Amino acid sequence: MTLLKRGLSRRRVLQTGMAGIIGSGVAPLMFTKGAWAQEFCNNPTGDTVTFGLNLPLTGAYAEEGADEQKAYELAVRHLNGEGDGGLIGVLTPTALKGNGILGKKVAFVTSDSQTKADVARAGATRMIERDGAIMVSGGSSSAEAIAVQGLCQEMGVIFMAGLTHSNDTTGKDKKRYGFRHFFNAYQSGIGLGPVLGQEYGKDRRAYHLTADYTWGWTQEESMKAATEALGWETVQAVRTPLGAGDFSQFLTPVLNSGADVLILNHYGNDMVNSLTQAVQFGMRDREANGKNFEIVVPLFSELMAKGAGANIKGIFGTSNWHWNLQDPGTVAFTKSFGAAYGAPPSQAAHTAYVQALLYADACERAGTFYPPEVIKALEGHEFDGMGNGATLYRAEDHQCIKNILVVQGNDNPTSEYDVLNVVQEVQRDAVSYDPAIFGGDLGPAEPAPLCA
């Protein structure tokens, strides 16, 4: 009433009020644009930053999960300036200082993914929402990796994949927030094909047993393409359930199928079981079509090779990395890991360790944890010193392009870890390919979605 008495009309009051409301709401947005950009999922505000480690500690790939965990713990120690520094000293270029990331100490939380995609996704959700993970890493199954990668894209958290070998991870299911250091099934085929042709000739008949999920399918497809290009015939490709245990009913039909090569598109425990049982069926002592019957394991797991014992001798496959390479990066990592755990690291441990360092390095180079900026720092980044030669984190599909290894089961191992011989280091140009062949869409980086 008083205001109106002073000559202010109701319209004037409303206009002034509206202007005030709009002004007070918009002005902060205009003047604090940079600060707004820093509002993102799990922006670390304290003096620590937390990694979420999604590890298959049980299930078909449990051995890999346990080794990955050791590697992550080692990486965190090295990032925080503890221990011998591991690969930080040989990574070039590097922005890492050994004082955490951007001055914050690195901590971690873990979750057992049980080698199951749904459990992995639930674990990642918990680590992001409850534990405040700034980055999620881990996994030894492509089904897990693809499930978690999709979640991370939705929540705006970067996913640094552990061991995942399916073409789909950086192919049709690629995501802007997902990055893979490990090689893929297509690269295994490109690398392994010529060696198989050289060793076993061009007139062969192959029988595939394939783990029935995304990795197995793409591995089978890639091996078929590589071997059929050599002139081999594919007799049959049979899908087997993940974690089948007893593969005898799938192996029996191989015996009189007319095949002279068995390609086991299995990994982890499945690989140990199917390979051991195939050897029990006498397949390595057989002759078929006038030739020695051969077994091929396109993706070797050296941890599992240890479990398969003598069955692995002489068998060809591929590997992302092996501890007995002699480059400075491999020597440094093997020494550091061996001193800490009394055994050499597996390829799963290596890729896990490298991914943790690469994420930390990207944050340092970007000067922020803001995911779109970290993504920019990783995309197209060239680095060296991590054990695979000069490496490119390809911007188009977030696949690392680097050297891969063709390996063979060691006939004369000097220790229980000396299970594989490196037959050939296939150069990165030979295993590079057009990312468009697998399709997919990375999706947006900005604006970074807010979790929870």
Next chain:
Amino acid sequence: MFEVIFLQFLNGLDKGAAYALIALGLTLVFGTLGVVNFAHGALFMLGSFCAVLFRQLLTMETVTIDPTKLSPWGAPLEVRAPLVQAWFGDFGAVLVNYSVPASIIITIPIMLLVGILLERGIIKHFYKRPHAEQILVTFGLAIVAQEVIKAFFGPNPIPQPMPSDLRGAADIGAFLGMQANVITYPIWRLVYFLFSAVIIGGVFAFLQFTTFGMVVRAGMADRETVGLLGINIDRRFTIMFGLAAVVAGIAGVMYTPLLPPNYHLGMDFLVLSFVVVVVGGMGSLPGAVAAGFLLGILQSFASMTQVKALIPGIDQIIIYLVAVVILLVLPRGLFGRRGVMEA
């Protein structure tokens, strides 16, 4: 085509032998004590870990650190010397080679004790309780058993090598006078089949031809009347529970070279063995054996490429499909008796 079908049939017998052996113990417990024992798979798993334990004892080593040398991965070199060979020489080496079958020696008393303690300690309190409560408590026991094993032996499978003389495949075709290298089958799987046949035959003979077995069978048919005759039927049933645990345990031991034991091995077999028991007829020993072999053979044939080409995925569902069909046609299973598990 004959050799393909013959091999698949052989594989079915081999798988069926494993199913029948597990289902036999399960039925034994249900037929005598009337308890639906969901911990039976765990007993199979415990048996397999008796083999692991025995081998670990046999392969104990003295480890000395040689500070002057480094391993290829940079750790101080460990020099290992196996103890058993040092103590027993060649016999020690033979013992290590045959550790899986030899571990039956320790498995029998361990599993008998586990079975009797389980029955006296927990199961006996649930005889008169509803089957649902029996299932809950035995399922709980199974989880406890697997967590205990996980705590002591870790989550990963522990491969158990078969004796070197029994590795590789036997040329059955050549043995039968046919072409060589056409019908071959792993020797250890044949051993497992024969072993199962002996155990199944032994259990039947024990129940059929011994006074103890006769009393147990009488107790299975009419527990109260046998009790009224002054026979302590409860003690005999306790021993039968122990016997079922032993059967499950040694079945687990002999299976270890085929599938490296891990803590959830029992759960992997549990559902399957219950399907076998239900298809065979609750409480029927011949039913359990017949259903075990039937489902093993069907599963093997369903995995043939030609069959899968006709019905994709049939290998994964065949057992459950057959169970549904049999239970629709014969609601009490193949050899089920009237009044068993019927209100």
